[in-house]
Amino acid sequence: MNQxxxxxxxxxxxxxxxxxxxxxxxFALLFFLLFSxxxxxxxxxxxxxxxxxxxxxxxxxxxxxLCFRNYGSPQIVSxxxxxxxxxxxxxxxxxxxxxxxQWEIGWGKEPDVSPADVFFLLMYLLVGIGMIMxxxxxxxxxxxxxxxxxxxxGIAGAVFAWFIYNGAGEEAALWFEAPAIAQTSPIAExxxxxxxxxxxxxxxxxxxxxxxxxxxxxxxxxVVEPAPITAPAPVTAPSxxxxxxxxxxxxxxxxxxxxxxxxxELFAPLGDSLAIAYVAGDIVLLMSATMLLLAFxxxxxxxxWRFIAAAAICFYVADMWFLYATRFxxxxxxxxxxxxxxxxxxxxxxxxxxxxxxxxxxxxxxxRRRS
Numbered sequence: 001m002n003q004x005x006x007x008x009x010x011x012x013x014x015x016x017x018x019x020x021x022x023x024x025x026x027f028a029l030l031f032f033l034l035f036s037x038x039x040x041x042x043x044x045x046x047x048x049x050x051x052x053x054x055x056x057x058x059x060x061x062x063x064x065x066l067c068f069r070n071y072g073s074p075q076i077v078s079x080x081x082x083x084x085x086x087x088x089x090x091x092x093x094x095x096x097x098x099x100x101x102q103w104e105i106g107w108g109k110e111p112d113v114s115p116a117d118v119f120f121l122l123m124y125l126l127v128g129i130g131m132i133m134x135x136x137x138x139x140x141x142x143x144x145x146x147x148x149x150x151x152x153x154g155i156a157g158a159v160f161a162w163f164i165y166n167g168a169g170e171e172a173a174l175w176f177e178a179p180a181i182a183q184t185s186p187i188a189e190x191x192x193x194x195x196x197x198x199x200x201x202x203x204x205x206x207x208x209x210x211x212x213x214x215x216x217x218x219x220x221x222x223v224v225e226p227a228p229i230t231a232p233a234p235v236t237a238p239s240x241x242x243x244x245x246x247x248x249x250x251x252x253x254x255x256x257x258x259x260x261x262x263x264x265e266l267f268a269p270l271g272d273s274l275a276i277a278y279v280a281g282d283i284v285l286l287m288s289a290t291m292l293l294l295a296f297x298x299x300x301x302x303x304x305w306r307f308i309a310a311a312a313i314c315f316y317v318a319d320m321w322f323l324y325a326t327r328f329x330x331x332x333x334x335x336x337x338x339x340x341x342x343x344x345x346x347x348x349x350x351x352x353x354x355x356x357x358x359x360x361x362x363x364x365x366x367x368r369r370r371s
Contacts, residue, residue, distance in 0.1 A: 014354050017350065018354060027055075028343040029344075032339070035048050044335060046105070048335060052339070053097065053101040056343055056346070057094055057097050057098065059346035059347055059350070060091075060093050060097065060346040061091075062346070063347070063349040063350035064087045064090035065087075066087075066350045066353035066357070067083045067084075067086045067349070067350075068083070069353070070083035070360075071084040076357070077359070078138065078305075078360075079137045081133065082130050083130070083353065083356075085126045085127065085133065086126070086130040086131070086308075086349065086353075089127035090127075090349060092123045093119065093120060093123040093346075095119045096116040096118070096119030107255070107256045110334075111264050113268055113270055114267060115263050115267065117267065117274050121278070123281075124280075124282070128281070131285075131288035131291070131292060135291055135292065138295075142291070142295060146294045150290045150291050153290045154286060154290075157282065157286045158279070158283050164327070165276075278319065282315075285315055286313065288312060289309040289313050289316075292308060292309040296309075303359075304353070304356040305356075307352035310348050311345045311348035311349040314344040315345040317338065317341045318340075318345065321338035
């Protein structure tokens with residue numbers, strides 16, 4: 001009786017988690033579809049940026065907690081250390097997003113590099129190692145064709161990122177930003193017609209002018225005495241004191257702590273290096289996702305790892321869009337439509353963790369009943 005009740009509770013738990021994460025992802029998609037594109041001539045409202053950060057942070061925090069639950073369970077088949085690494089990566093992204101949100105929303109700054117990048121890059125390292133350990137710890141040997149496929153996907157992802165990073169997307173950006181009439185081939189305009197010159201009208205000769213009247217000389221003007229000479233007024237030097245500004249028109253400066261500005265200046269020279277590190281991290285995630293799909297294509301425990309692989313691919317899509325947008329879209333503001341794939345990634349990581357927990361619990365209960 002206790003085993004049946006615990007089994008039904010576990011099934012109910014995994015169903016609630018999956019439905020909640022799916023609903024969160026659908027709500028995020030609808031929110032981005034409705035409000036990600038601002039009206040012409042307007043910027044995105046402040047509440048939109050706050051909501052996007054809340055949607056992302058809540059999803060990654062939930063995924064981290066679900067992964068840590070797998071780490072704390074001795075029944076996990078795939079290994080507790082695997083989920084410790086993946087959960088730590090989710091938590092690292094959550095912390096980095098909090099830091100970036102404070103920079104952008106709290107202080108109104110949009111830095112190219114900030115301390116949040118440290119936590120974002122740590123996420124790639126932790127999650128990538130965890131996904132690779134999920135394959136190696138199970139002693140799943142890939143065939144030569146599968147290994148070549150993994151490296152081929154990695155090379156293709158690297159080439160695609162290289163084209164975006166080195167300016168191949170600039171022409172596409174100009175194409176989408178140009179007006180529709182400028183995207184078509186110009187139509188040759190007809191040559192202007194020569195103007196028609198009308199003949200000048202015949203003007204009759206003017207009659208002779210009458211003789212001018214004789215004008216008598218004017219009387220001499222009276223002599224005017226000169227005015228007395230007065231001393232000129234002293235010239236005063238202009239005041240060098242600027243007028244006091246109107247307090248109603250003065251704009252208050254952003255209240256940014258000095259240590260935050262110092263950290264921003266410290267990380268500023270690392271902009272290009274961090275961009276390359278992000279691309280390398282995306283390639284690691286893409287190759288790890290391909291490895292998971294090939295290694296766990298069939299079998300009882302393959303479903304959870306398919307969701308993990310799909311989560312890594314969604315993360316790669318969001319990162320590639322962000323790289324393209326920040327380099328080629330003028331005045332880009334965070335919160336674009338394709339950034340919803342980050343939320344999809346977190347939801348899929350959480351679903352994969354919940355499925356792994358449920359399948360591991362059922363497997364251990366089934367083995368106990370056989371014994």
